Amino acid sequence: MTRGAEEFLFYPAPKLTVAFLRGTTADETGNVTMEREALTIDNLAQAMAVKNAGGIVIVQVERLARGRSLPPREVQIPGILVDAVVVAPPELHMQTYRTAFSHAFTNRIRTPHGEIPKVPLDARKAIARRSAFELPVNGVINLGIGMPEGVAAVAAEEGLLDHLTLTAEPGVIGGQPASGLDFGAAVDVDAVIPQNAQFDFYDGGGLDMACLGLAQADAFGNVNVSRFGPRLAGAGGFINISQNAKSLVFAGTFTAKGIDVEIGDGLLEIRAEGASRKFLECVEQVTFSGRRAARLGQPVLYVTERCVFRLHTEGLQLIEVAPGVDIERDIIAQMDFRPIIEEVHEMDARIFRAEPMGLKRELLHLDLPDRIALDDEMGRLFINFEKMRIRSLEDIEQVRKLVMEVCGPRSEKVDVVVNYDGFQLDDDIARDYAEMVADLEGRFYRTVTRYSGSAFMRLKLGNTLSNASPHIFETREAAQAFLEQTE
Known part of the structure; x- marks a missing residue:
């Protein structure tokens, strides 16, 4: 069907006649709890929908309790919605398709660290x-x-x-x-x-x-x-x-x-x-x-x-x-x-490789202090962004804060060499990154050179950092040589 200028799919609602649901415990009035289930799914919504449509609601459980003896806050399906209860033997009431029962899947206990095995490298x-x-x-x-x-x-x-x-x-x-x-x-x-x-x-x-x-x-x-x-x-x-x-x-x-x-x-x-x-x-x-x-x-x-x-x-x-x-x-x-x-x-x-990748250190930028080094005697700052990805405003602020900590105590500005090999900058924050770079250049940098072996990255940096220093080279040697020529 078409509404306005857009085409939609219309699905007519069928009449609901029966719902087959599951829980853990049912009392004699039909109230159902789910304390040993891994999920609650849509049990309540389905029971309401079928009951209000004039259908019947059948719930499979693993045990029965005396009427109104279940904790009210644990009742997931009220008895007013339930027409019949079926008590199933354990082999027909598995918690998942693979697991008969796991306390860990009920989330009423926490499993010890390492209990879930690591997956093989395939x-x-x-x-x-x-x-x-x-x-x-x-x-x-x-x-x-x-x-x-x-x-x-x-x-x-x-x-x-x-x-x-x-x-x-x-x-x-x-x-x-x-x-x-x-x-x-x-x-x-x-x-x-x-x-x-x-x-x-x-x-x-x-x-x-x-x-x-x-x-x-x-x-x-x-x-x-x-x-x-x-x-x-x-x-x-x-x-x-x-x-x-x-x-x-x-x-x-x-x-x-x-x-x-x-x-x-x-x-x-x-x-x-x-x-x-x-x-x-x-x-x-x-x-x-x-x-x-x-x-x-x-x-x-x-x-x-x-x-x-x-x-x-x-x-x-x-x-x-x-x-x-x-x-x-x-x-x-x-x-x-x-x-x-x-x-x-x-x-x-x-x-x-078989060993862990150290991804936490990378995604949280825990290695950022190792990427920024100041040669105080030469007055030269080296920034290594190789294979680093900037994808949030928080990442940008981390870079800004660390450069300020390194350069702030100095009375004179520094020359800067930045390695952008393998660097990634998400497009939606490119302008914010450029503003951060321009701010640091104005406050702390004297001459800035950047390098990347990627022609696409050099082009992107040129477009993104259009208001910053324009010197973007292909190699580290070329970037450093430019600095030495300007001294």
Whole structure:
């Protein structure tokens, strides 16, 4: 149907006749608690909807209690909404599809550190590790089912769980979401809320980032996770989440059905290619519109074990390749289209090594003091921004504060050399960064030179720092030579 100039899909509401729900304990009047359940889901909302529609509500529980003996604040489904209760044996009342029962999933206890095992270094973990580089510090993140689940394990391994909030659509907030057939459950959470309330938050734009699965993608950045030939998998909450998150990472292997890779010593080797391609000329169904996201300026990455694409206004752009991977043989030859290729960087080698990556130090900029060094005798400041990413106003203020601490006590201005090799600056804060640089130049700097081996970065710096010192060189030697000529 069309309203105004925009086309909408209209779904007529069917008449609700029955609801099959589950809880832990029911009393003789039908009140139901959920103290041993991992989630509350939409039990209350569904019971209300079906009851008000004249239907019947049946609740499966694991035990019965005397009438009105349950703590009122723990009752999730009031007895006035319940028509029948079924007591199930333990083998038919598993907590998740994989786990019969875990106290940790009830979040009534905290598990000891290290009880959840680390995941092995395989393609899944490599994808999760690269996706984790995008995690916003102090941000709220949704992790979808499938490949994105591994991001939670990586965040835990890297010590990041105290610095961000992971969520999953069934209603968990904070902690470490579980994976596989335990998906939806979580440990050490801050809260477990109804699923419909979780989606109210998602639909309102509360997510700073979402990491979702990648089944098919095409040249325009469209993604399909909902239909494959005659099989209709359905979109679930994918559309709500992908439409409203401030930034997106789609995560999945580059090909499917039989892919085999060897990972170690900082390299990726493709031993057997998957039989099914995932980067197609046209996806079978558009579950996520790349064209719409590009038009709205939504940041989107497509992360695989061997490369990373970015959504460009003209389509998919190849921006990173794993060490050991040949672009033409291992990427282009396995796609139905040729992506935009300009400047391609190598994926961080730490992704492909067994030991932890030290991501906490990087994302929290704990290494920033080591990046700024003053030679007091020469009156020269060295700033090393190699492979550093500035993506928030807080990051900018960290840089400003540290430079002020180093240069503030001096009575004279300093000469400055800045290394921008591999540097990343998010576009939405570029102006704020430029203002910070101009402020520092005016207060503390005498002569400034910058260098980067990337022609694209030199061009971007020239445009971004248009009111700052214009000297941007290709190498460190050229930058230092310029300073020496001006002395």
